[in-house]
Amino acid sequence: MRSSTQAVVEGGYTMQIQGHRGGFKPDNILPTFQKSLDNNLEAIELDVWLTKDGLIVVCHGGDDGNLKDYGLPEEFIYEWTYERLKTLDAGEGAYLPLLEEVFQLFEGKIFINIEVKGPRTESLKPKYDCDKVVAEVLGLVDKYEMHQKFLISSFNYDVLASAEKAREARKETNPHFDIIYLYNYENQPLPSPDEYLARGNGINISANHINDEVVSQVKSKGLKLGVWIRAKDYTESEETYLQMLNYGIDFICADFPLKAMATRERYFLKVE
Secondary structure, eight states: OOOHHHHHHTTOOOOEEEEETTSSSSTTSHHHHHHHHHTTOSEEEEEEEEOTTSOEEEOOOSGGGEEGGGTEEEEEGGGSOHHHHTTSOOBTTBOOOBHHHHHHHHTTOSEEEEEEOOOOSTTTGGGOOHHHHHHHHHHHHHHTTOTTSEEEEESOHHHHHHHHHHHHHHTTTSOOOEEEEEOOGGGOOOOOHHHHTSSSSEEEEEGGGOOHHHHHHHHHTTOEEEEEOOTTTOOOOHHHHHHHHHHTOSEEEESSHHHHHHHHHHHHHHHO
């Protein structure tokens, strides 16, 4: 673990704070993203799926992209058109927005961790086009010139493979973008270091899986290290933020970004 003094002296370290699903409630809706802007968040995380008609909708979804949160556990996001999805109440009477609408709202002012979703169950995978969802996301990045303001993350190895392939195909004409592998879905253990150090540009792991060994291994490879909070296993608090700052974490996906930002400010004032 690096000391806080080293964190500042060695290259101007800071920890990016990403508002989880926008950082306010309800999750993943335009009024919440407006709050992200109004509160001067530097970054957010959001979740996207490909709709039946090929659009990128912002929605977390249930396992495999089902609509259980809307009382429809046997229906799937990617089997509905966007026009139909837009009729659902996403919270406080708001609709499920398109990623394009979020880009239009932010105008490049906020960095976005785009978690690209895909089904996990083998029998459902043929119904989903991972190459297309990645291509559509990147098409929007190009259209709105978001190249320096996003990364792609996912738990889904098929999505991540598509992202790796797309990045390789674009490398001569488009700026590099980070691909971050998410781990500890449903509190599953981390794979071996040989696996998680060999893919993408870094990893984003649950806070209850962070330790000195993981930090050392990831940093020694020059990879990025992010942390997300699984509320069932870990209480997000000022202590959490201080621990991650001391570890030298690159970014944290926080449910309470304003508290995290205030803690970070106090931390660096104390160091200076």
